[in-house]
Amino acid sequence: MKFLEFEDEAKRIVAEACAELGYGEVEVEVALPPNPTYGDLSCALPMRLAKDRSEEPSDTAVKLASKVVGRLKTTKYVGAVAPHRGGYLNFSIAYAKYIQDAVEAVTSGDLGRRDATGRSYAIEHTNVNPNKALHVGHARNLVLGDSLVRVMRFLGNEVQALNYIDDSGAQVADVIVGFRFLGIPDSAPAGTKFDTYCGDSVYTRVNKEYATNPSLKEKQSLVLREIESGEGEIAVYSKEIVKRILAAQLETCWRLGARYDLLNWESQLIHSGMWESVFERMKSEGIVKFERDGENRGCWVIPDPDTGEQKVVVRSDGTAVYVAKDIPYAAWKIGLTEDPFGYEVYISAQPGGGALYSTNLGGEKSGMRFGGAQTAISVIDTKQSYLQRIVGRVLERLEKGAASRYVHRSYEVVALSKGAAAQLGFDIGGEFVHMSGRKGLYVNVDAVLAGLQKKASEETRKRNPEDPEEWVDDTAEAVAVAALRYELLKQDPDKLIVFDIEESLKFQGDTGPYLMYTYARARRILEKAGEKPLMTAEGAGKLVREQERRLVKKLSMMDIAASVAGEYMSPKEMAKFAHELAATFNDFYEGVQVIREEDKEARLARLALVDAASSVLAEAMEMIGIPLRERI
């Protein structure tokens, strides 16, 4: 938004001054000064110029500044420039004009989507095996992926949000084994969600049985074969169970604010014929080779050019391994294969969102097109990095440049603190432990949300004693989602999160609820004012307080944060920005009166500033999926 214009102006006049002084064509870089007393923007160019010409940096800075000053009449937003003895040029914003334009831009809906690239993205996330309820580790994937979808859309890209359903793997088979061979009833007791029931009571129990009952393990491979063939009574039954579990999981996903465009079923991928055709191409291009002897005798392998190691893709019995499913799927995402799928509506309207489609085989395309994106982003945890690299390498061999269009957005997993494990009845040795669905050592997302919701509803009730129960519940639910999403998103994806239940029950400080609170506070001012905000040149001229300037400067930098978030596929940038903006607003709130300001022009201008700040905060919150409420 306006800050970028301010930057561009500063760069321009420095470049012009350099040309005038005979420094030639120089690349002008600017940065935010470490301390606001230096100004609003700084440029270290004099230091570099001085070094090349063995001058004193401060002399160069002074010389350059004197030429830059002469050009200030050509700038709208650069109000002053000052040399600093360290060799810097420091620029200050011409605030009267800047405040007026920045606030008006926001009010008229210009949020500076100047990075709109119009690229197409296929972003895959969530991808939970349909045999259990989501745990907080899955939630990290979902929050990262869904926020990325939101950021990319904000930036003007066309995004398909994909959710891959592994309906033909061992994990699903285990649940079917439990129902069919251990006589476990296939309906959950009252009050328990079906996904939770299958994960907690069926999957873990079957895995315990495997240890003592070898014949049960044989049943698993029987079930697995039937499911994979897609035919027979067990396959039909499994499909029904998977649908029921998925329905329960989607409730949790929607609760967390995620929406998808397409479900990709692994069972259909297998029967689509894509693997066979990709495999033929891999053979003819020499990407895979058949091993005649050695330890991989009888297998098709992909050799690793770096290490000389081999990755088996087709076993000696002719069946394909796991990664062999990923290759055609990846190829489909970026359009390296024909699209074999039809698409049908799976759910006509997701809560607060559009239709959710599903692939089908041999059906109509119903006018929808998926796959074939310019760039595919797969949100998958860091453990899969090795396999994802192999996929990328194969794609690159199939088509030059394809590897750069297939991006593995990796992230570290969520582990449990000693305390959280203890609450689940596990006594662990160290300070944290990795979650395990098989052992039942995991924290259920619905349970976490329920705990957060309970605490939030107490807080909300205290503040709003007159409001109806229903409103309090709904508000508390939103606060709970805000708290969890923010906590999982704000931390760098490369860092392990050690989840602690007590620790997560915090609504103060650097949290999602803080953002909601700040937004509600701002909206309250606008509601109570009973006047229409109006930014005029006269009014803008009266906003000379430090808190007002900091606020307008911060809100005018949202597009910078969004473009960084998009460039590095790092939605946490938006979390950081939202928090900074909220803190800046609260500082303004404490120090500056709005409604009680007697001067009408100043009052209406300040109202306009509050209006703009709340709009920008809302936009940033939406990009990370934090719910907006007028009151909380």
Added chain:
RNA sequence: GGGCCCGUAGCCUAGCACGGAUUAAGGCGUCAGCCUUCGGAGCUGAAGACCAUGGGUUCGAAUCCCACCGGGCCCGCCA
């Protein structure tokens, strides 16, 4: 054995991509303040860090390079 990631106050984190300003930024916790004033899920102040360690590059390193210590993960004809 090969590879990837993490290490910043008592605790949790930001800053590292593109190296800059003798005040390294937040949050939790601790201590001291701010409700006759637009919502105290807020704000202000204090104490608390030789940025794991040792070298190197540079006028300048939390940031780049090398080494090393500690922690996590990956390297199946499992999925």
